[in-house]
Amino acid sequence: MKKSLRLKALLTLLVGLFLSIGAFAQQIAVKGHVKDTTGEPVIGANVLVKGTTNGTITDFDGNFMLNVPKDAILSVSFVGYKSAEVKAASTVMVTLEDDSQVLDAVVVIGYGSVKKNDMTGSVTAIKPDKLNKGLITNAQDMMTGKIAGVSVISKGGAPGEGATIRIRGGSSLTAENDPLIVIDGLAMDNKGVKGLANPLSMVNPNDIESFTVLKDASATAIYGSRASNGVIIITTKKGQAGARPTISYDGNVSVSTVKSTVDVMDGDQFRSFIKDIWGEDSEAYSKLGNANTDWQKEIFRAAVSTDHNLTISGGLKNMPYRVSFGYTNQNGIVKTSKFERYTASVSLAPSFFEDHLKVNANLKGMIAKNRYADGNAVGSAVSFDPTQSVRSDDPYHQYYFDGYFQWNTDASSLNDDTWKRTFNGNAPGNPVALLEEKDDRAISKSLIGNLELDYKFHFLPDLHAHVNGGMDLSTGKQYTDVSPYSSTNNYYGSYGWEQKDKYNLSLNAYLQYSKDFTDKHRFDVMAGYEWQHFHDTSDQEYWGLYPLSNNVVENRGQRYNNTSSGSATESYLVSFFGRVNYTLLDRYLFTATVRQDGSSRFHKNNRWGLFPSFALGWKLKEEAFLKDVDVLSDLKLRLGYGITGQQNINSGDYPYLAVYETNKDGAYYPILGEGITYRPNAYNPDLKWEKTTTYNVGLDFGFLNNRINGAVDYYYRKTTDLLNSVFVSAGTNFKNKVLSNVGSLENSGIEFSINSKPVVTTDWTWDLGFNITYNKNEITKLTTGDSKNYYVAAGDNIGGGRDMKAMAHAVGHPASSFYVYQQVYDENGKPIENEFVDRNGDGTINGDDRYFYKKPTADVLMGLTSRLSYKSWDFSFSLRASLNNYVYNSVEAGGSDCNPTSVYSFGALNNRPLMGVANNIQNLKDNTLLSDYFVQNASFMKCDNITLGYSFKKMFGAPIGGRVYAAVQNVFTITKYKGLDPEVEKGLDNNIYPRPLTTLIGLSLNF
Secondary structure (H helix, E strand, O other), rough: HHHHHHHHHHHHHHHHHHHHHHHHHHOOOOOOOOEEEEEEEEEOOOOEEEEOOEEEEEEOOOEEEEEEEOOOEEEEEOOOOOOOOEEEOOOOEEEOOOOOOHHHEEEEEEOOOEEEHHOOOEEEOOOHHHHHHOOOOOOHHHOOOOOOOOOEEEOOOOOOEEEEEOOOOOOOOOOOOOOOEEEEEEOOOOOOOOOOOHHHHHHHHEEEEEEEEEHHHHHHHHHHHHOOOOOOEEEOOOOOOOOEEEEEEEEEEEEEEEOOOOOEEOHHHHHHHHHHHHHHHHHHHOOOOOOOOOOOOOOOOEEEEEEEEEEEEEOOEEEEEEEEEEEEEEOOOOOEEEEEEEEEEEEEOOOEOOOEEEEEEEEEEEEEEEEOOOOOHHHHHHHHHOOOEEEEOOOHHHHHHOOOOOOOOOOOOOOOHHHHHHHHOOOOOOHHHHHHHHHEEEEEEEEEEEEEEEEEOOOOOOOOOEEEEEEEEEEEEEEEEEEEOOOOOOOOEEEEEEEEEEEEEEEEEEHHHEEEEOOEEEEEEEEEEEEEEEEEEEEEEEEEEOOOOOOOOOHHOOOOEEEHHHEEEEEEEEEEEEEEEEEEEEEEEEEEEEEEEOOOOOOOOOOOEEEEEEEEEEEEHOOOOHHHHOOEEEEEEEEEEEEEEEOOOOOOOOOOOOOOOOEEOOOOOOOOOOOEEEEOOOOOOOOEEEEEEEEEEEEEEEEOOEEEEEEEEEEEEEEEEEEEEEEEOOOOOOOOOEEEEEEEEEEEEEEEEEEEEEOOOOEEEEEEEEEEEEEEEEEEEEOOOOOOOEEEEEEEEEEEEEEEEEEEOOOOOOOOEEEEOOEOOOOOEEEEEEEEOOOOOOOOOOOHHEEEEOOOOOOOEEEEEEEEEEOEEEEEEEEEEOOOHHHEHHHHHHOOEOOOHHEEOOOOOOOOEEEHHHHHHHOHHHHHHOEEHHEOOOOEEEEEEEEEEEEEEEEOOEEOEEEEEEEEEEEEEOOOOOOOOOOOOOEEEEOOOOOOOOEEEEEEEEE
16 A cells, blocks of 8 residues: 555656656747837837736847747837737747827827927926825826926915916016916916915816926917916816726825924923013013913814715717716814815717717816915914913903903903903914904805817818817805904904806817828918907905994894995907918928917007917937937927017006096095095006017937936026006106006026936836926016116015015016115124114115015926836835025014013013024014015925825726825925925915825725
């Protein structure tokens, strides 16, 4: 029996050995070469045994070696080429054909599209990075740090907050500096309504297919008067003809927390501070409480938010469709703040008559609800006395302040029949009460849609007729109710609402003729007409309420001082436009566009503006002297020139007309009666277009089969007929300052962007992108005169109740430069109180000694994105840097006043930030506040997000693919700036809603 078992084991072993030898004998060594259709080697192509993970990549000569089974099928692939399959042999030659979907990638450029390889203007097209998007509430966040020449600065961390977007710097001082936003062919109105941050808020980020940014005038001039600040074209996702129905879900849950707070004195430190400067026997010391309240902690919270998106897409034979629904519930880190949004979109793209008639119908609806936190609470939390409790048991505070501790000037006896509340109006309000006793909420509704028809003539298929009609209907109503217990009101409280309704209707139609004449000539000619109508109405009503304790019984609970007003305005824009694209020998490209705009915002004598542009492109790589340079895969030179205009002048729709408006500032003319008084506005019938002329030189490049590609551009922009308010002689107008065309402004800069795939293997892929922008801004003319000392105050007031500005416009300096005094320092580098440099040498320090010092905008912007994939795992991050941008630190400036009578004034105590205590200024003057010491370098590097994800093809055995991921947003900031956040929208750090640190987990599913 044992011998039989041993014999069977031996036979099994021998059979296995022979089978192994047979299998080994079936393995062959494959030597292969991969090239493209031009015969050039393809470097880094993936070579994989089909159905296995066994593979390799080609070397710099396009060669590879691989041991494979004899009958194996090799799958060869590379970015930009169609995949190929070949049967294994000892020697194989593989030719990869160009993927027309990549090389012929169509880029939307306005009123049509162009092949990416044939573009002549400075245009950047990106697709949202689904694998590294973090928490995206507004579409603007998807562009932050991703595009050279584009600056996106969020206005703060409030939920649903908007952003300031600048393309190649601002082109105007008083007119609009925001880019034109075009959504599915519909040019949006940048005017918002209550509850909407900007037009990008109307689009669910999950619906966006691509962004196209037009930066130079050769690309933007087709939009004429609206394009001086660049154009952002958003294309939303569509269904695919003949595709089976698919359902996808994207959702996430996030937690946001405050990242850092202002360092202030705690209760014990503040008690010691008051003791040192006032003494224990002082009235100030007696006002101290026994608590140790961290007021910033009291107003901040950990905020849980959710975002859900459901999409159904597919296509019948001639009817692609896509339907999506979205819900966002974003809670803010400041208590009471919240943003809620519902979105829905429908896209249909049927075709008729054997694809001769193509229809594209888009409809998007949105309802947004906002609850705003009182912005003053952030500043009050810094300055409120930390020795006081949030609530007080004192009967006076219980009765008059709803139990919140507030500073008051007279603790009168309680009397239900005499409403005597004596809040100290010179003291900060209780931060928690500011939040809880103000209900500031808005609801906005938007419906945007368009219908595009493209007809290819049967008798002349090269000729297309295109018609696009669109609408943007929006309404927003904001309710603001302030309790009579609030420190910001007295006796009656405040109640009311403001509403704004607007519509924007547009229609454009154009004919386009495209034809290839032999292999040498290609023409694309387009001419069209556009009409656009903007209409806005505004209404508001406010009132107070007589308290129930009022002596006059019939007034109790009734409205007090009810006021209401309303207005309506409209404007029209009519345009004629055309474009010619000509290609010679597939190497030499020429583009010319022209647009004539007529705007109702100007007098008939200045109503029409003509905006031409020209561009040349030269595909150097196609020339004989570069065609055989293997390492170079693309090289194209671009030259562009063009003029764009500006009609969004931020002075209403009738700046050239004599318009009367309701009484302001006590100046009135008693006309029209009925208790309403009016005053005339200043006007200027000679107003005309601001015009911006742009020159652009660009170079597109690609290496190693475009595994490395990018572009470099130099631009120069000059805005003339710059709008600015200038003084006029008394009696010549209804104000002493009138908006006029008197200035000029220049922007120049360099942009560089590069994208690469450093690693492409069977399991590993690494995508890396980097961009850098340098921009210089200078005002070259500001008035009709030539005074060297002339300037115009700019920006917002510095805060602290002072009507002072730290910025100004002047010739020879960047727009909104800081205009301050030059601080004198001691031997230890500490600022000497009220000591400034006498710059004009007259022995007196006054306004003539102020000088221009730095600016809020950065000289250099950089962005870096990285995504590393290993099999089903992905890891990505985004970095962003801003260099040489400066911020006026209003928190430190106001907090440096440590004079005893300022710390304790009008019967109230005020805390101070530690950076202000270190300065210990005892005699704070106006020129002290305007010291250049408070203008601080706010250069920074930020990590916007880090994401780790895992993709799967099956879920619990079911054929449900998807991805699960975790992300952290606003991860870290490297900066020397002393304030909370160096990224300040307008260069004035004062009461800013902090940007939170957000962690989230998300799930994507495809059914």
